[in-house]
Amino acid sequence: MSQLYSRVALIGLGLIASSMALAIRRDGLAGEVVGTARSDETRRIAEEIGLCDRVVPTVAEAVAGADLVVLATPIGAMGAIAEEIAPHLAPGATVTDVGSVKRAVVEAVGPHIPAGVHFIPGHPLAGTEHSGPRSGFPELFDGRWCVLAPPEGTDPAAVDKLAALWRAMGSQVDLMDVARHDLVLAVTSHAPHLIAYTMVGVADDLRRVTDSEVVKYSAAGFRDFTRIAASDPTMWRDVFLTNKDATLEILGRFTEELFALQRAIRTGDGDHLHDYFTRTRAIRRGIIEAGQDTDAPDFGRAAARK
């Protein structure tokens, strides 16, 4: 694969940035990958495992001479970082991010981007329940979607180049406006995460059911919720605080529907339940056909992998 950028600066070295570093360096997509992180410990680990070509202590040093700057911190930190790096950005550079919410990033980062620098918000829809610099792997983006949300009037050549980088790392790329992105993600990601967090919290609270019983019998469904609810707390706090309206709207719809199903249980309306469950089964088929999951019998996964 040919080199797309001469120097990529990764700010924040968690799951996404460390996976990007590994994918970019595996395929020679950039001349140099420079990384930084706020925590001394994170930078030390990144050095130790050789994640980047260079690890530097400040964001100003990281962005100096970079033609691509990737903000890969929790969303709540991005505004202050943008302000700090602004005077150090190279003319013609592109600034992007990997945050799960887009409107809040545009509002926090956009005003700090100097003229002559391209700002192209992005969101790779990929992840695992792990976090930190050791959690990355270069195949993370394979077959996943990356959404780019360039503001009106952004230089098409800069967008094409960033899209080419994501494709080279294995992603498919979609363009979407920020409001649409935030609504779609509230449905496919933000509301499901809050629901999973809630269910796991309820199980933990119920003193009538001991922790060991919940853990022992988790394979019956609960286990998948714990996996989602193990995602990074800081990242998710910021997602909910910054995509408040869309998330609350979807949760409102969810509660309404849940009440209707609870009523069907209470009144013994088996037909309603059966029809509902038959319909949801069909959606699963669509996801498998679209290549976003496999058909392998995954509930039995630990056993099958022994």
Added chain:
Amino acid sequence: MSQLYSRVALIGLGLIASSMALAIRRDGLAGEVVGTARSDETRRIAEEIGLCDRVVPTVAEAVAGADLVVLATPIGAMGAIAEEIAPHLAPGATVTDVGSVKRAVVEAVGPHIPAGVHFIPGHPLAGTEHSGPRSGFPELFDGRWCVLAPPEGTDPAAVDKLAALWRAMGSQVDLMDVARHDLVLAVTSHAPHLIAYTMVGVADDLRRVTDSEVVKYSAAGFRDFTRIAASDPTMWRDVFLTNKDATLEILGRFTEELFALQRAIRTGDGDHLHDYFTRTRAIRRGIIEAGQDTDAPDFGRAAARK
């Protein structure tokens, strides 16, 4: 492994029974495995793939001469089957079941069991999102728990023998009373399934977000819900109708907690959210340590399996 039963009768040939047939025959745990199912098509497939030693058209024929009878149909059908097989059960035989709810099975099946026949309700906590006679695999029970809920006064030798069969098929075995079982499963399985069904239904209903968007971007969390919500509709209808009280109690707690988190989002209480998400992350660790899941980064699974 030595033979434990001379003839096992499997009534219903779905995921659980077909996995049992394969595990029993792989290890020679019974002299003969006889199967039956209500649907002609299911019996035909079972014949075609050689699932059992014999497939017979009626439950009466299936249980004749069997020293172990396994009810493996949806729970709603078990009472009528128990009534039908009662006159044909061999003296000294054991009748068990694999239903996800135990009190309802005891109430529906118990009264029909003749004197001299052992009745030991059971529940293997294992499954996948697939169903039907082709979905079974002999490793399904490996490392999973099977709960037995024998009524007071059940012959301990009969319980030990059934427990030995489950252990030989790979399970760990626990004894529990029926009320406790139904409460624990409401937390670890029944409420999570209803919640997953609801979230998938909401996504499908929302006309503001297209189905193709939901499917494309499902990898961000929603995908795990669709997997759970692809489980067998008839089985799950019966679970909710027969474990009504415990399920509604847990859903009530869930809704209360969800409202508290929604309020934290609305008021911008980031500390509350962060504390909650940190606590739920710890539960995940317990499940991995208990061997009920692996630590592999599973969100990225489709990619990693290419």
